[in-house]
Amino acid sequence: MPASDHTTAAFDRCVAVARAMAWADQEDVDVGHLLLAAMCTDDRFARSRLTLRALGVHHFMTDEAEAMFKAGVAGIDATPRTMTRTMEAAAVFDRIAYWAGRTGDDTADTVHLLLACIEEGAKDDDFAGVIDMFGISHRDVVREAMTVRFHISPADRQSRHRGPILSAARPDRPSAYLFENVQSMFRGPRKMSSIRHRSQHPSAAEVGSPARLYLFRIHVWWHVVLAMAAVAQLTAVVVATFTATLWAAVWLVGSTTRFMVPTWGRLLVACGLTAVAPFLGVPWWPVIGNLLIFVLITIEGRFALLEVKADVADPGVRLRDLRRDARLNNSAAGWYGELKLKGNLATE
Structure with a gap:
C-alpha cells in the first residue's frame, strides 16, 4: 500500500470503509470490498464517483450495494486499523502507484483504487462479469478520470494542488477547479447513444499538445x-x-x-x-x-x-481493443434502455 503521504484523504476513507465491510463479514479485506468502497463513496466530489457518473454507471447501482457501503461506514470506528488482506487485495495496492502514474498524478486517489480493482477483478470470472455488466473498461475509466481531474473535492485533491484557493502569492495557488457547472457532473449520460459510443470517440477535454x-x-x-x-x-x-x-x-x-x-x-x-x-x-x-x-x-x-x-496514455491499444469496448458499451446501453423502459433506472 502506498505511504500515507502519497494518498488522498478520500482514498484513505475508502480503504477504511472496505476494512469495516470485511470486518462485518468476518473476512479478510478483498478486492470486492475495495471495489465497492471506491464505487459507492459518499463524497459527492470524489474522483471515482465523478468518473463513474460521467460513464453512467450510477444508473445501474443497486440498493443492496449502497446498503453494504453504509453499513461499512457505520462500522469504521469499531474496526481494527490493521487487518489481513487477500493476495488479490495486496495486488491491488501494489498497482496503485502504476495507475497514479498512468493518469499523470503524484498522489493516489479514489479513481486509482478503482482502476486497480477493475484490473485485478478482470482476472476473476465473477468480478469480470460484474464489471462487464456496467459496460466499462479500464480505458473508459482512465479517459474520464483525466477529464474530471479539475472537478475533484479537497479530500481527493492532488498534494501539489493543496494550497489555499485564494493564496496571497500567485505561484502558491492551486490549479483551477471548475465548480460552475456542478449539476451536469452528477447527471451523467441520459441517452443510450451516449453510452453506446463513449469509448469510440476521443475526448477533447485533455488535449495536451499542439x-x-x-x-x-x-x-x-x-x-x-x-x-x-x-x-x-x-x-x-x-x-x-x-x-x-x-x-x-x-x-x-x-x-x-x-x-x-x-x-x-x-x-x-x-x-x-x-x-x-x-x-x-x-x-x-x-x-x-x-x-x-x-x-x-x-x-x-x-x-x-x-x-x-x-487519451488513455497507452500506446499498446489496438483496434480490436476498441471493438471489445464497443461491445461492452452496447451491452450497457441495452441494459440502460431496458431499465428506463421498466422505470427501474437509478438516478442517484
Missing part, C-alpha cells in the same frame, strides 16, 4: 467528409436499385462501421462486391463509392486509434 489539437481537428473534418460520402453512396445505391438492378441494394453493406467489423472483414466485403458487380449488372458508381467509403472508414479508424492511445 499535435493532438491538430489531429483532433483533422479527425472532425474527416468525419464531415465521411458523412457526405455516406450520403452520396446511399443516394447512388438507391438510384441504382430502382434504375438498374435490385442487386444494387446489397451495396448497403459496404458501409459497415469499424465498431462492428475488423478491417480485414470490411476489405473482404469491399473486394467481393467489386468482383461480382459486373455479373450482377450493377453500375460503376456504387462500386466506386463502396471502395471510397472503405478507405475513409479505415483512415478514420486510425485517427481515432491514435487519439484514444493519447
